[in-house]
Amino acid sequence: MLDACTLEPDEYLGYVCARLRAGALPTGRDYRLRTPLLTSAIGGAAPYVGALLAAGARVDDVDVSGDSALHLATAAAAGVDMEVAPEELGHVSACVQLLLSARCCLSAQNRQGDTPLHFCVKLQPAVGQPLLRLMLSAPEADTVSAALTRNRHGVTPRGSCQDGRGEMAAMLDSFTHAREAALRWSLLRDDESANEREARAQVKRKGKKKSR
Numbered sequence: 161m162l163d164a165c166t167l168e169p170d171e172y173l174g175y176v177c178a179r180l181r182a183g184a185l186p187t188g189r190d191y192r193l194r195t196p197l198l199t200s201a202i203g204g205a206a207p208y209v210g211a212l213l214a215a216g217a218r219v220d221d222v223d224v225s226g227d228s229a230l231h232l233a234t235a236a237a238a239g240v241d242m243e244v245a246p247e248e249l250g251h252v253s254a255c256v257q258l259l260l261s262a263r264c265c266l267s268a269q270n271r272q273g274d275t276p277l278h279f280c281v282k283l284q285p286a287v288g289q290p291l292l293r294l295m296l297s298a299p300e301a302d303t304v305s306a307a308l309t310r311n312r313h314g315v316t317p318r319g320s321c322q323d324g325r326g327e328m329a330a331m332l333d334s335f336t337h338a339r340e341a342a343l344r345w346s347l348l349r350d351d352e353s354a355n356e357r358e359a360r361a362q363v364k365r366k367g368k369k370k371s372r
Contacts, residue, residue: 161176161179161184161186161188161196162188162189162190162194162195162196162199164176164179164196165196165199165200165203165205165208165212166199166203169205169206169207169208173207173208173211176196176208176211176212177211180211180212180215186212186215186216186217187217187218192223192224192225193222193223193224194223195217195218195221196208196212196217197209197212197213197217197218197219197221197229198221198222198223198227198228198229198232200212200229200255201229201230201232201233201236201255201259202232202233202235202236203236204233204236204237204248204251204252204255205251205255206251206254206255206258209229209233209255209258209259210258213258213259213262219259219262219263219264220264220265220268222268222270225270225271226269226270226271226272227270228264228265228268228270228276229259229264230256230259230260230264230265230266230268230276231268231270231274231275231276231279233252233255233256233259233276234252234256234276234279234280234283234291235279236252236255237249237252237280237283237287237288237291238282238283238284238287240252240287242284242286242287249287249290252291253290253291253294256291256294256295257294260294260295260297260298263299265302266295266298266302266303266305266306267302267303267305267306267309269309269311272311272312273309273310273311273312273313274311275306275309275311275317276295276306277292277295277306277307277309277317277332278311278315278317278320280292280295280317280328281317281318281320281321281322281325281328281329281332282320282322285324285325285327285328288325288328289327289328289331292328292331292332293331296331296332296335303335304336307332307335307336308336317332318332318333318336
């Protein structure tokens, strides 16, 4: 199973699916502790990723470096050459989307403390921006946590944006500012609701005293 997931899906997807239907478990590991799902993510092989997830592969398994499938799929995008084979970005994007839909943890940290967002912002802008946009559309609580997470060097994904990646930095700024504003508004509404409840309770207490 592990070896098959390194081969071209166009030729071997049927074989992998047949093995899974026959009861093969998608949980084996190699010497780097990589499962078939992790191995498929490295190659941005969305067909394998989809088949393995449907067969019950554990989405948040990590390898010896602490990298999850989402870390590895993001890292795979570093090999995408937009001039030579732009379609490869579509393969990686499909892989990332499948993992996000399966609730692969976006705020998971590897042994260096990096999240997939840390990996994403170091990609070339033409590749990193579409993936970052995709990641920022993930479930909100996990995305906010990931955007604010610091690695072992104390650096957030925003701080990891290097020269020439101003657009990605702006995307992260816009996202965090919008979520902070939403949080402040939510807290304000909660305070107002609490005050309203207390006012109604006082009115009821006064009414009870008068009735006596």
